[in-house]
Amino acid sequence: MKPFIEKLGTIAIDVVETTPIVFNNRLYRLEYVRTGYQHNRNIFGKPYHRLVDITTNSEVTYCAENHHLGSAIVDSDTVYVFAVKERWGGDTISVFYSEDLKNWKTQIALSLPGWSIFNNSICKTDKEFIMAIEIDNPPEETGIPFTIRFARSKDLLSWELTDSACVYAKDRYTACPTIRFF
Numbered sequence: 785m786k787p788f789i790e791k792l793g794t795i796a797i798d799v800v801e802t803t804p805i806v807f808n809n810r811l812y813r814l815e816y817v818r819t820g821y822q823h824n825r826n827i828f829g830k831p832y833h834r835l836v837d838i839t840t841n842s843e844v845t846y847c848a849e850n851h852h853l854g855s856a857i858v859d860s861d862t863v864y865v866f867a868v869k870e871r872w873g874g875d876t877i878s879v880f881y882s883e884d885l886k887n888w889k890t891q892i893a894l895s896l897p898g899w900s901i902f903n904n905s906i907c908k909t910d911k912e913f914i915m916a917i918e919i920d921n922p923p924e925e926t927g928i929p930f931t932i933r934f935a936r937s938k939d940l941l942s943w944e945l946t947d948s949a950c951v952y953a954k955d956r957y958t959a960c961p962t963i964r965f966f
Contacts, residue, residue: 792904793866794937796821797820797821797822798817798819798820798821798822798824799814799815799817799818799821799892800815800818801816801853801854801855801903802814802815802816802965803823803855803856803857803905804838804857805835805857805858805863806858807858807863808858808861809941810837810838810839810950811835811837811838811839812835812836812844813835813836813838814833814834814854814855814856814865814869815833815834815835815836816831816833816834816852816853817831817832817833817834817846818831818921819831821865830849830850831846831849831850831851831852832846832847832848832849832850832851833846833848833851833854833865833867833880834846834847834927835856835863835864835885836864838894844885845882845885845886845888846876847865847880847882847888847890848865848867848880848890849868850870850872851867851868851869851870851871851878852867852868852871852876853867853868853872853902853903853904854866854867854868854904855903855904857906857907857913857940858942859908861883862881862882862883862940863879863881863882863883863885864879864880864881864906864940865879865880866878866879866880866893866904866906866915866917867880867904868901868902868904869892870901871950873901873920873921874900874901874902875895875896875897875898875899875900875901876892876894876895876896876901877882877892877893877894877895877901877904877915877917877943878890878892879891879892879893879940879941880891881940881941889939890924893915893937893940893941893942893943894935894943894945896918896945897924897962898921898922899919899921899925900919900920900921900933901917901919902918902919902920902930902959903916903917903918903959903960904916904917904918904960904961905955905961905962905963905964906963906965907963907964907965907966908965909966910966912936912937912938913936913937913938913940913948914934914935914936914963914966915934915936915937915943916932916933916934916952916961916962916963917932917934917935917961918930918931918932918959918960918961919931919932925951926954927951927953927954927955928955928956928957929957930957930958930959930960930965931951931952931953931954932951932952932953932958932959932961933945933946933948933950933951933956934946934950934951
């Protein structure tokens with residue numbers, strides 16, 4: 785017998801691209817808050833990312849204003865948030881990072897002029913970090929949009945693309961990468 789699944793609704797409309805993380809022994813959810821979110825108009829009126837404490841269901845902090853389609857990872861005592869700069873299909877991924885969830889630093893993680901970047905996801909291997917990146921341009925890298933390309937980093941701040949043969953997959957739609965562990 786198949787299990788019964790009851791649809792109970794959603795957390796919120798226009799709060800999307802969520803990533804669960806554990807930081808300082810607490811469970812959080814990174815959320816990408818779109819401009820159209822009904823409560824956003826009263827806060828910023830522009831896209832941003834927030835961390836919600838799962839136990840209290842309250843927003844703890846926010847970052848990555850005017851960035852889109854974010855993901856998060858924790859390494860050691862630091863939270864890292866990666867998001868596409870300025871617009872969906874932008875060519876730059878920024879990284880925001882904090883050791884206390886109050887003070888955030890930021891820098892460019894990956895800049896790919898002429899590319900169109902969307903969702904991303906990061907995991908740690910035994911040697912490095914791997915980022916899966918959803919793209920739909922340039923055509924020679926994408927094949928059939930949307931395609932997943934990969935980048936690697938030793939420190940979560942400096943990233944380099946892997947060889948163009950490291951792709952999933954040019955022959956069909958393969959959007960929305962999610963990698964949590966290796």
